[in-house]
Ligand SMILES: [Fe+2]
Ligand SMILES: [Fe+2]
Ligand SMILES: [Fe+2]
């Protein structure tokens with residue numbers, strides 16, 4: 095179906111205010127919700143937080159009356175949308191259960207984006223980050239069980255594997271090495287622009303969620319685990335945002351933000367199976383079309399350019415959720431040794447120079463141990479082994495994957511060695 099967001103009629107921005115009961119009333123049932131309804135809810139919260147943040151940033155650099163009016167009116171709407179979406183989380187969903195949802199978003203969203211990304215370099219960057227979030231899901235899964243007795247599969251509902259990957263202790267870098275080459279705003283496709291903006295919003299909110307909630311647990315190693323993974327999410331925001339062309343003006347970025355919101359709500363509306371959520375996506379799509387119309391008008395006036403040059407004339411699909419096990423397995427088997435190169439490129443462990451600057455960062459951060467390694471020692475203490483949930487063939491490969499994925503240099507003193515891992519992998523985990 096063809097859908098040109100610039101030609102569709104939305105709700106005028108003056109008519110978008112809603113009332114408290116409508117803003118805050120909806121909650122899903124954590125036992126019944128489809129895992130991909132939850133991932134949509136988590137992602138759209140991130141999209142709204144980014145939209146709201148960006149508009150405040152724009153306002154602080156803006157001295158144009160009409161633009162300030164558009165920003166003032168729509169900031170309030172983005173904020174109301176954010177409340178409605180985020181507050182669908184029920185109060186009995188624990189921080190760790192929500193956290194598993196966040197990492198499921200990261201894995202299955204990034205895998206979808208990578209497969210639909212026309213730019214090879216951007217795709218390679220998505221695949222690089224994908225394996226890291228995949229390892230986070232594995233580490234947090236141990237905690238969901240240890241703290242709440244939760245089987246992580248109850249959250250991911252057999253759609254996403256739970257499996258070790260490039261070990262989290264190796265995700266810490268010299269943050270300068272994370273900076274990537276950016277696309278060219280004149281030649282990049284709208285799909286690339288929307289893909290990147292969607293992922294930045296998701297990763298940023300993941301970071302914010304860990305920042306705001308990791309301290310809510312009393313267990314010291316779990317607090318440190320949240321701190322450690324939060325640091326990687328900072329690197330992910332840093333990495334993905336650097337892919338976008340920094341010479342896009344505020345007006346161009348505003349246009350892209352509204353278009354990204356339209357595309358995401360459009361996809362959510364198309365895909366949604368939850369009767370409570372579907373009308374929300376439909377309403378917010380209509381609101382975002384109103385925002386987009388305004389942003390496009392301002393862009394034309396201030397930049398004297400046609401908005402179609404930036405966002406094209408077709409909707410793009412940035413957030414379709416479906417099981418990506420096969421794709422992720424393939425990347426896992428082929429790219430677990432990958433590391434950041436020194437020239438905004440990628441390399442492998444065996445080719446790292448002795449003075450690779452991330453070694454220093456890792457030695458400092460993991461000096462007294464890596465909490466995500468300690469996590470595995472703790473679950474082994476309690477249950478003889480770790481939780482992994484995947485098909486048998488992949489489960490059997492875990493020790494081999496660890497051997498390939500773990501850097502020999504700059505290892506944390508409490509690293510689970512390949513020998514230790516082999517021994518524990520011969521046990522069976524009993525829930
Ligand atoms: Fe919004
Ligand atoms: Fe993550
Ligand atoms: Fe991430």
Ligand SMILES: [Fe+2]
Pocket residue numbers: 145168172351352355382385
């Ligand atoms: Fe918006």
